[in-house]
Amino acid sequence: MNIGLVLEGGGLRGCYTAGVLTWLIDQGIEADTVVGISSGAMLGSYYMLKDKNALHEIGVTYASDPKNIGLQPLLHEGTPVGYRFLFETVLKKILHYDYRELQAVTRTFEFGVYSLKLQKTIWKNQHTMDNELKYMLAACTLPLAGRSVKIDGVKYLDGGITTMVPIGHAEELGASKFLVVVTKDPDFVRKPNGRVTQFLLDLLYFNYKKLLKDFRARTQVYYDEMNHVRDLQGKGQAILLQPTRDCGVKHFSGTREQMEIMFDLAKEDCENRKDEILAFFAK
Template sequence: MKVGLVLEGGAMRGLYTAGVIDTFLKEKIDVDTIIGVSAGALFGMNYKSKQIGRVLRYNKAYVGNKDYMGVYSFLKTGNVMNEEFCFEKLIDDLDPIDYQSYQESPVDFYAVVTNLQTGKAEYKLLDTLDNYDQVEYLRASGSMPFVSHIIQVNGHEYLDGGCSDSIPIKKMLEMDVDKIIVVLTRPLDYRKKPSNKHLNKLFYHQYPHFVETLNNRYLNYNASLDLITKLEKEKKIFVLRPSQLIPIGRLEKDKEVIQQMYDLGVSDCNNQLENLKKYLRG
């Protein structure tokens, strides 16, 4: 039996996901394929490298560092998330990724990126983070529009995968898996609202297909939620979502709030653990 895991993004709401995947590792909930979007990819890769607690640890340690993320980083580098800090200093020095464990893991890990020329989602297999292109795809997956530089890889231009496929349930249904777990970062009653079409066109008028994707994002997002709700009711997939609303900013710097979001992921997962195991056995 093969198990797929879908990880929604959501910037610092992804601490919920971090709590879930740490619990999976502790409880030996094995998955074979992961598709992560934005923060779901950036945080979810720690499942493949088997580094329990790393996401919470480095966020609490460096969230107050102006070179990590925020207005200072945006004004200094043009990226709200400092690329040099996040993808060089952090993963290689300050709190390193276990590259050997990552590469030896049998888990197929995909990051979702959005191609600006086509406006479509692409799903990049990241089997090693020693490869320059793969690190760039990981970077692109979390490069939020309007506050990030466009990432260029092999002549193509990319931004945040959440723009085109925020919750890649349809893609996972196409994969060779028998069971699917979906981790959402919004409560049950959430629905996305339309974005500002004028702002989308103002920023990205050179990429008309991408503008169309941004304009339709709320429709695609809500359609994915509807599909997930349907499949969940039919017991074809298993869904973990926040059981309560914790007000957390996309670039949250309050360590207590960060801890609360992580703890909610842990507690929700523990509360559903027996139901999850029953689903996986069925």
Template sequence: MKTGLILEGGAVRGIFTAGVLDRLMENGIYYPYVCGVSAGGGNAMSYVSRQIGRTARQINAPKSESYFGFRQFVEVHKIINLDKMAFEYPYKQFPFDFDTYFKSGIDVEYACTCCETGKAEFFSDTSDEQRLMTIVKATCSVPMLCDPVEIDGKHYLDGSIADSIPIQHALDMGCDRVVIVMTKPDTNVPPTNYAKFRQVISHMYKDYPAFIEACMERVENYNRTIALMDKLQAEGKAFVIRPQIPTINKFEQDSRKIMELYRHGYTLMDKRLMELVDWNEGRKQEKPERSAVISEENAGDFAAEDNVLLA
């Protein structure tokens, strides 16, 4: 069986995912297919390049080095400076191991929303550093705050608009089962509802009517995805991990709060590690309800062989 790893976005909330993945990497747990969406794309990069701690350092960068916030607005007149994140961080502040990434053997994709069609498209690259980072920039480009990113003659924005959690795409890519890392504690809380900004969206993207429609339908599409996730989880085909504590603001800048959520992701994955190992190996187990709080009882330690690529 082929298992895929799906990483939801959520801006700074992605620090939870960083904690989860760092614990997986420490145990040599790697999946053959990975799909990152928005901030999940940055997490996917460091997971595939096997750089424990890199994403956490990047998300929790000092304000003087942060790619978002008031300082960036003063310097480049943008709240979010994705050029800094995509084309400066990997080469300076937070070096990225492109060589390990390209040689990983992992099929990794990034979801982007096409402005021309309003549909999700999935990109990957195994040799071109600049193209890879352009793709990652595109999946992270938040509507209204970032400009569309051009790839192969078309224009793209945040992948979560068209496909927040690409479960069906992972199945279409041959995955029989999926591990899903979410960044909100409760799936009953919908993602940003861009329909509330209909007037602004319609004005800003008047040249992209299909994209406007995708923004208006985002919550409905999200709910369908959650229904599919619940179905697969009930069938034992999805392993879902999400925060069990109140989350933080999407653009939180309090380092203490950010690292608290990172540690929560790390320790929660540690507690559920044996549960995940059993699930990976197809052993029957009790599965938590969708909104259940995970038991505080430690699941125990797991010593896996290094660099295991799970089928």
């Protein structure tokens, strides 16, 4: 039985995913297949490494750092998100991310990146990583939040452009049961792109018609993916974990206190469903 762990992104809301993954490590739960998008890719890699400290540091401590999102990165890096701070300073110098340890893990781990050349999401794994972590950087780089990442002459962005809850890819990899982690509470409503957002996308990516089409379709894709997850739930093939309440954390905003609360909520939500989760992985 191949059990897949499916990880949504969510920006700063990734603190919830970090909490869930910490709880899974504490319980000794190892999914056979792990598929992550955006922040779910980075956090998923630390789950594979069973590094609980890094999950908290990335998911809460440095995610809430003023150098990560807001005015400081805009002034120092020219982008709203401090990708250079996060990857060059935090991952490489502070947490000493070692891609070779990840490559030694034999379980399946894949994450999505969007190729501007192909204008579609393609999938990478731990064996395509190197010490520059460029594919992981690309996986976390949203179109308006940072600059595209060039690798071997090809530009890449976040695979979340076309898939936010990558349940379909987990199925393609052979998983037949799924633990799905999303970072929005049940009352969350995803809306179409606002006028300003769409104007900026049209302005910056006017040469990439398929990308613009994909971005406009994201709202419907999200609901299609969530409906598929719920269908699998109804068949007993999936467990959906999501915040049981709104902690005030948004995609690009949230205080350290709010994020600590959301991290702890994730572990609390898992603990409240402990018997269900353990039985799911025992079958």
